[in-house]
Amino acid sequence: MHFVIIGNGITGVSAAITARRLLPEARITLVGAESAHHYSRPALMYLYLGHLRYADVKPHADWFWAENRLELLHDEALGVHTAARTVQLAAGPSLAYDRLLLATGSVPRIPGWPGRQLRGVQGFYGLPDLESMSRDTQGVAHAVVVGGGLIGVELAEMLHSRGIHVTWLVREGRYWQSVLPAEESAMLEAHIRDQHIDLQLTTELRELRGNAQGRVQAVETTTGQVLPAEWVGLATGVQPNLVLAQAAGLATDRGILVDEMLETSAPGVYAAGDCAQHRRPAPGEVAVEQLWYTGRMQGETVAHTICGEPTPYRRGEWFNSAKFFHLEYQTYGRVPAQPTAGIASFCWQHPNGKHLLRINFCGADQAVTGVNTLGLRQRQDVWEHWLREKTPIGTVVAQLAAANFDPEFARQHEPAIRRAFAQQFPSIAVEKPRRKGLW
Amino acid sequence: MQDHPTPSLALAQPPPAATPPGEKLPLAAVALGLLALLVAAADADHNRARLSLYAALALVSGGALGWAWLAFGRPAAGWHPHDLWRRASTSRGAVAWATGVALTGFYVVLYWFPGLLENLIRALDPFSAWLRHRAADQWLLYGTFYTLAVLVLGGRALWKYRSTRYHLARTASVMFFQLGFSFLLPGLLLALQQPEYYFSYFWPLKYDYLFPDAVGKLLHGGGLGVFMVFWGVVLSFLATPVLTYFFGKRWYCAWVCGCGGLAETAGDAYRHLSDKSRTAWRWEMRLLYPILGLILLLTALLWVGASGAVPALGVVTGPLGQLYGFAIGSIFSGVVGVGFYPLLGSRVWCRFGCPMAAYLGLLQKHFSRFRISTNGGQCISCGNCSNACEMGIDVKQYAQRGAPIVRAACVGCGLCATACPRGVLNLENGPREGRLAASTFIHADSLRIL
Numbered sequence: 001m002h003f004v005i006i007g008n009g010i011t012g013v014s015a016a017i018t019a020r021r022l023l024p025e026a027r028i029t030l031v032g033a034e035s036a037h038h039y040s041r042p043a044l045m046y047l048y049l050g051h052l053r054y055a056d057v058k059p060h061a062d063w064f065w066a067e068n069r070l071e072l073l074h075d076e077a078l079g080v081h082t083a084a085r086t087v088q089l090a091a092g093p094s095l096a097y098d099r100l101l102l103a104t105g106s107v108p109r110i111p112g113w114p115g116r117q118l119r120g121v122q123g124f125y126g127l128p129d130l131e132s133m134s135r136d137t138q139g140v141a142h143a144v145v146v147g148g149g150l151i152g153v154e155l156a157e158m159l160h161s162r163g164i165h166v167t168w169l170v171r172e173g174r175y176w177q178s179v180l181p182a183e184e185s186a187m188l189e190a191h192i193r194d195q196h197i198d199l200q201l202t203t204e205l206r207e208l209r210g211n212a213q214g215r216v217q218a219v220e221t222t223t224g225q226v227l228p229a230e231w232v233g234l235a236t237g238v239q240p241n242l243v244l245a246q247a248a249g250l251a252t253d254r255g256i257l258v259d260e261m262l263e264t265s266a267p268g269v270y271a272a273g274d275c276a277q278h279r280r281p282a283p284g285e286v287a288v289e290q291l292w293y294t295g296r297m298q299g300e301t302v303a304h305t306i307c308g309e310p311t312p313y314r315r316g317e318w319f320n321s322a323k324f325f326h327l328e329y330q331t332y333g334r335v336p337a338q339p340t341a342g343i344a345s346f347c348w349q350h351p352n353g354k355h356l357l358r359i360n361f362c363g364a365d366q367a368v369t370g371v372n373t374l375g376l377r378q379r380q381d382v383w384e385h386w387l388r389e390k391t392p393i394g395t396v397v398a399q400l401a402a403a404n405f406d407p408e409f410a411r412q413h414e415p416a417i418r419r420a421f422a423q424q425f426p427s428i429a430v431e432k433p434r435r436k437g438l439w
Numbered sequence: 440m441q442d443h444p445t446p447s448l449a450l451a452q453p454p455p456a457a458t459p460p461g462e463k464l465p466l467a468a469v470a471l472g473l474l475a476l477l478v479a480a481a482d483a484d485h486n487r488a489r490l491s492l493y494a495a496l497a498l499v500s501g502g503a504l505g506w507a508w509l510a511f512g513r514p515a516a517g518w519h520p521h522d523l524w525r526r527a528s529t530s531r532g533a534v535a536w537a538t539g540v541a542l543t544g545f546y547v548v549l550y551w552f553p554g555l556l557e558n559l560i561r562a563l564d565p566f567s568a569w570l571r572h573r574a575a576d577q578w579l580l581y582g583t584f585y586t587l588a589v590l591v592l593g594g595r596a597l598w599k600y601r602s603t604r605y606h607l608a609r610t611a612s613v614m615f616f617q618l619g620f621s622f623l624l625p626g627l628l629l630a631l632q633q634p635e636y637y638f639s640y641f642w643p644l645k646y647d648y649l650f651p652d653a654v655g656k657l658l659h660g661g662g663l664g665v666f667m668v669f670w671g672v673v674l675s676f677l678a679t680p681v682l683t684y685f686f687g688k689r690w691y692c693a694w695v696c697g698c699g700g701l702a703e704t705a706g707d708a709y710r711h712l713s714d715k716s717r718t719a720w721r722w723e724m725r726l727l728y729p730i731l732g733l734i735l736l737l738t739a740l741l742w743v744g745a746s747g748a749v750p751a752l753g754v755v756t757g758p759l760g761q762l763y764g765f766a767i768g769s770i771f772s773g774v775v776g777v778g779f780y781p782l783l784g785s786r787v788w789c790r791f792g793c794p795m796a797a798y799l800g801l802l803q804k805h806f807s808r809f810r811i812s813t814n815g816g817q818c819i820s821c822g823n824c825s826n827a828c829e830m831g832i833d834v835k836q837y838a839q840r841g842a843p844i845v846r847a848a849c850v851g852c853g854l855c856a857t858a859c860p861r862g863v864l865n866l867e868n869g870p871r872e873g874r875l876a877a878s879t880f881i882h883a884d885s886l887r888i889l
Contacts, residue, residue, distance in 0.1 A: 010820075043821035050522035052826055059820035059839055061717065161521045195515070292819050296881070316880075321817055323860040326517035326602075330817075330862060377862035380815025380880065405814055405865050407856050409604035 008032030011273030014299030115208025333370030465505030472498030543778030613700030687809025689851020706785025713784030800847030816880030841878030
């Protein structure tokens with residue numbers, strides 16, 4: 001069997017590695033247009049910060065691919081002939097496949113602001129973006145970042161590390177309000193401003209203004225301000241990369257439409273990761289998942305199906321994590337951004353503004369439904385267990401130390417958390433606490 | 440099979456950040472201090488040389504501490520190694536080569552041409568008389584420099600890592616053991632007409648402590664000598680396995696050992712330089728365990744020789760002992776181990792040469808409750824953990840498979856956990872059952888990583 005994978009991001013590579021394990025004899029080819037080797041997209045910012053070199057952000061050493069007989073083609077796929085089962089490549093001869101996986105990822109989604117084409121205005125998604133950012137931010141004193149998600153905070157941190165004054169325009173009234181409840185947003189807003197980032201909420205970009213050389217010089221906002229900006233980062237989201245799927249005539253909507261087995265409308269052609277859209281997402285789940293973790297899981301799942309072990313994609317308990325300058329964020333289960341009927345929410349914050357814990361639970365049976373933390377590390381398998389077993393909040397609060405994943409000698413906050421819980425929910429009994437860690 | 444070479448990622452680099460004006464003053468003090476050190480070394484007038492030396496030590500220490508406070512004590516607490524791979528001093532640039540050559544040269548002079556240091560040594564005579572009741576020698580000079588390096592750059596580490604209490608405890612511990620157990624106490628023992636003894640070093644690192652000659656002399660030396668032999672034997676064969684069982688090898692390598700102490704303080708700026716490639720790991724295997732075997736063999740042969748059972752054994756043990764002392768004791772642990780910090784990272788000796796590390800590592804891997812846990816399926820393969828590992832472990836390879844890190848090399852410095860931007864790694868002692876079990880959040884793949 002020849003298994004061809006278009007895209008060498010985390011999804012394509014996870015599929016390749018899983019397939020190699022399941023089918024030691026299969027021929028597996030990975031086609032990547034952007035880079036010769038797989039690299040970690042979330043690590044790009046560390047190259048700009050000077051923490052790491054390019055070789056350090058490659059998850060596997062270069063010998064790994066040849067030793068495991070994973071063929072790498074640094075080439076661009078231009079078309080797919082689904083009837084003949086071939087892929088047309090830009091530089092090489094066309095490639096015949098038995099099974100094809102499209103893992104083409106995302107492209108930045110950028111509204112058509114006036115001045116969008118000026119030099120020094122860009123999105124941030126891949127290596128070429130990092131290269132242009134490195135080139136265009138040299139000697140820059142003022143930069144503007146537009147868009148309030150995770151790419152936005154990365155850009156702000158990168159620019160700030162070079163001593164560039166950053167103004168950050170966020171359309172919403174509070175930071176990442178589509179994802180975070182109000183307390184989390186407020187803590188992050190204060191933390192971001194502590195880093196001397198000029199965070200402007202409820203503010204949008206109106207237009208970009210250039211100089212005579214065609215380079216951006218200033219931006220005008222919807223609040224009427226004109227801000228100097230020799231560089232502008234547009235972090236307004238990404239959308240599935242559909243170029244190849246549309247050229248191949250596959251059914252698409254926002255993403256490449258796939259069924260439970262991640263198979264597209266063409267037999268033998270699958271899609272997974274950022275570029276895929278589930279036709280029937282499970283209740284409470286989204287149709288398009290653009291996350292590192294789900295990309296890896298989808299890659300693993302689809303490889304099982306392709307290798308003769310049909311496996312529907314089941315994500316399991318939701319989890320995610322991020323870092324905002326020095327403040328780490330973790331979430332397990334479901335924590336909606338808005339108060340939800342029937343769901344109670346316990347929230348504790350440290351007075352220093354650097355630690356927060358929120359646990360949501362079902363008002364009816366007191367089963368925990370999700371947790372958010374800022375500045376606290378939590379053990380995933382413990383939370384997975386609590387969420388799956390619908391553990392009552394009283395037990396969870398008592399045993400919270402079992403989920404503590406902070407380093408040794410770190411100050412423990414469980415007693416303060418239990419006191420806050422007793423104050424907020426005096427009617428719920430908390431069991432006897434247990435101690436931290438593996439013991 | 441078509442495999443393109445990696446394109447050079449031509450990231451446009453900014454001009455090196457200018458040193459903030461405030462930092463120039465303490466750096467100038469360090470430079471003046473180094474000049475005063477040269478003056479002291481060149482001046483045959485002992486009084487003037489002494490004044491120069493003390494001025495040099497004050498200027499270098501004060502300047503370095505002042506600079507460390509400005510660079511690490513003032514900015515927000517947290518892990519932000521900005522420009523680490525861009526500065527000439529920390530990315531094997533010209534400054535690193537100059538530093539490496541100077542350090543290596545100092546060891547060469549110290550070991551083989553101590554006469555060149557005569558003026559400096561004599562300048563320490565009053566201090567030596569006060570501490571040790573005897574004249575100074577090159578090893579007192581070396582010990583003074585070494586201890587100052589651990590204390591001053593330990594101060595830098597305390598500021599740099601103040602957001603993590605594990606690092607504060609660990610740094611304070613190595614500073615305490617270097618000053619107390621490896622500098623003041625041996626001096627005091629000499630002052631009391633006792634054998635010079637380092638209670639924080641044991642066989643096989645301090646290999647001659649269990650040689651028959653040394654043991655014989657100590658046993659003849661009365662109560663304290665007997666205690667020293669007892670201490671050495673108990674620490675080597677009883678405390679080491681017991682403590683390593685509970686805490687891993689870190690209780691020694693990252694908390695007590697003087698070599699580790701220097702690596703964690705003076706070497707901290709170079710930890711990312713340790714080679715993480717499979718080739719480097721293979722060299723580690725080829726060197727570390729044969730060196731442990733060599734010192735085991737030498738010690739055993741010496742005891743057989745001392746028993747008189749095989750009279751002709753001296754023909755073998757003499758040259759073997761000289762070879763070990765020269766090649767391993769001098770060249771490897773000093774000249775290469777410390778001299779090459781700025782080029783090969785801070786744990787070259789610990790990683791490739793230390794027989795104690797090999798012994799502790801075998802215990803850690805097969806007989807310990809220690810592991811570094813990976814938190815479920817949350818690794819983003821960013822590589823910060825591997826970059827921070829001074830022992831050259833490609834931590835990321837384990838983390839991205841959801842596997843716990845159980846490796847003989849790990850000294851438990853904890854920097855991987857600090858550097859991880861997602862809170863995925865944690866140093867833990869726990870039950871041995873399931874210690875090697877990978878997370879259920881990532882399906883284990885059987886593809887080899889070493």
